[in-house]
Amino acid sequence: MAGNSDPLTPRAKLAVTAGKAVAAASRAAGRGSGSVIGGRVALKLDPDLLARLAQHLDVILVSATNGKTTTTRLIAEALRAAGPVVSNALGANMPAGITSALAGGSDAKYAVIEVDEKYLAGVARDTDPKCIALLNLSRDQLDRAAETRMLAEHWREGLAGSKAVVIANADDPLVVWAASSSANVIWVAAGQMWKDDAWSCPSCGGVMQRPGDDWFCGECGFRRPTPSWALSGDHVLDPHGSAWPIHLQLPGRANKANAASSAAVAAVFGVPPQVALERMYAVQAVAGRYDVVQFMQRDLRLLLAKNPAGWLETFSLIDPPPTPVILSVNARGADGTDTSWLWDVDYTRLTGHPIFVIGDRKLDLAVRLEVANQSFQVCENLDQCVQQAPPGRIEVIANYTAFQDLRRRVGN
Template sequence: MAGNSDPLTPRAKLAVTAGKAVAAASRAAGRGSGSVIGGRVALKLDPDLLARLAQNLDVVLVSATNGKTTTTRLIAEALRAAGPVVSNALGANMPAGITSALAGGSDAKFGVIEVDEKYLAGVARDTDPKCIALLNLSRDQLDRAAETRMLAENWREGLAGSKAVIVANCDDPLVVWAASSSPNVVWVAAGQMWKDDAWSCPSCGGVMQRPGDDWFCGECGFRRPTPTWALSGDHVLDPHGSAWPIHLQLPGRANKANATSSAAVAAVFGVPPQVALERMYQVQAVAGRYDVVQFQNRDLRLLLAKNPAGWLETFSLIDPPPAPVILSVNARGADGTDTSWLWDVDYTRLTGHPIFVIGDRKLDLAVRLEVANQHFQVCDNLDQAVQMCPPGRIEVIANYTAFQDLRRRVGN
């Protein structure tokens, strides 16, 4: 392909125009943003469109089970210090949604792209990224996604010999295994709260030893690499040993970890940590996550948690007891239809909170809470749950489609 200032062939331009028209029609019909259907149409007309759109951009790919939408936003904000950015900020993270997002960024210098774990290797092939951020891998959507070890293997094979700088979390053994096939890796100590998917060695299957924050396999010697970037309390430690304060409007340790990885990515493009971290303060909420909204004269904080690792991080954010908590779980296509993951979540962490349960699978969740000896009430809908909540800010935790339902109901 020619590297001229306009990489788009007439066919590619037609594909972009058609995709935008279909997306606009979808929006007008009230069927969402239209980015996925628009991208599908565009790729049908020109299967090479994603590669063509990416070729004049410095591309960053972000993949993980948890935190990729937020980290994509933080990186995009940091890189705006160095030039215009195009990004799939609303989380449409498969090839059609990514194509749609890039088609809207004709003047951009950087493409900051969230990628679904299953599609990472293919999108990396198409977009020739300068940098790939790998944050974590844990069980998610059991009926759709491959088992985590298979996903790590898929990443490892797909990224072998990649020219990209891989920014990888050295605290997650599955991520380390996946990244180790690449010649150019920047290791970040971002932490790992959820460890239940990494007790066996991804390299040989041996039992993983985990003294303190370290980990290693006693059988084959696979071990935690030495990081050059690290999260330390409220600071990012850079490769020179300097500590930079993290100021975020987003809550929790997980978002400090996301900011640390984002600072390491920004540095690959020459944006210094101080500048990157200052810019990240602009991010207040990500696609409605962490928003505090007024509903029925109450303050509700909306929190997204899609899988056991995500629920564990979310429990660490919520106000202490007796803050009321509403839990909502669906099992539609986008959530994964298998709810057996609920048994992997430690709901005893909600002891002392008044709990109210809603959503398509409220009875599945009720059984799980009963076994965990939690006091809860099952409600028909959000309105009823809010009316029954005792005073105080209400923490509302929901999985993916349940979260979208809540946002529509509260007008967010």
């Protein structure tokens, strides 16, 4: 339980100290936060370090293809009403980054941890979480992660027998199937805008029926569970039927859905919905996402979209035409090197916007926009886009490493 932890073993203390030293050296050399390399060194010195660091904390794990960084931030903000929180707020979500984050939270009561989908089962085994939030599963990094049903199966096997309270999205059949192996599930109607990864039943392979917002398999009877929490417009409905207003500085329906799941998590730890939702208002941007920055005398809003589900949500956020839009796509290791997912994105939603294209894979994106009958300009860099863009705020949408490149260029 929190508060009566055993002190770390001498080996664990050495591992933590060495990891922090390596991280500091990495930062001093200008190579980023150093959290991943620091965590790797610490785990080499003590392979059980993650479990040791987690033993005195109430651990909350958050995993999904989309929304996990933002939801982690919202839950952390809500739980600070109940005690000190440690979190991997910058999104280093594999074991090394998670270990680094926990090593910095010696006085914390709660650990709110974003976990990469592939690592969820292993991290859950090591950290003995009190609560696990599962938001969605959709295609992403096609060269690295297996297709979504295999990931769901990995989750399902990893969660079987877990004592954690699982907060799961009732609207995503893959998440429901994965979570159904758990003994204690709280279902949230958080919605699912992107449905193309859940047209066949994850249980039997039959065709899913989707009347309205409901879904079920006509062959094996696998169906949407009854949610006890729900997103309804600008409100969260709690299990008692009370409606609590959502006031966020973060834009879009997807973030309201993230807030609904976050409120359900906070309630597990005794934080009432009103308090949790009020605290979430403090979150303005998440690791640079949604930030409006000044660059070359223009306002640029930076939006991250890593896969078809993310692009679909992001298109619903942008200001209406004729707002200029800059699109940037890379295909480096952290993005996934396969760009075939571009063909799953409905770029006709950008009709009427002046479009500018940059990034390592700008020509792949140009071909896709050409097929979607969009008019666009291919540019060499951000500066050229901004010079050529018509007046007004500019929306900038980029995938993972392209987003980091843009943040460096604008000094964010």
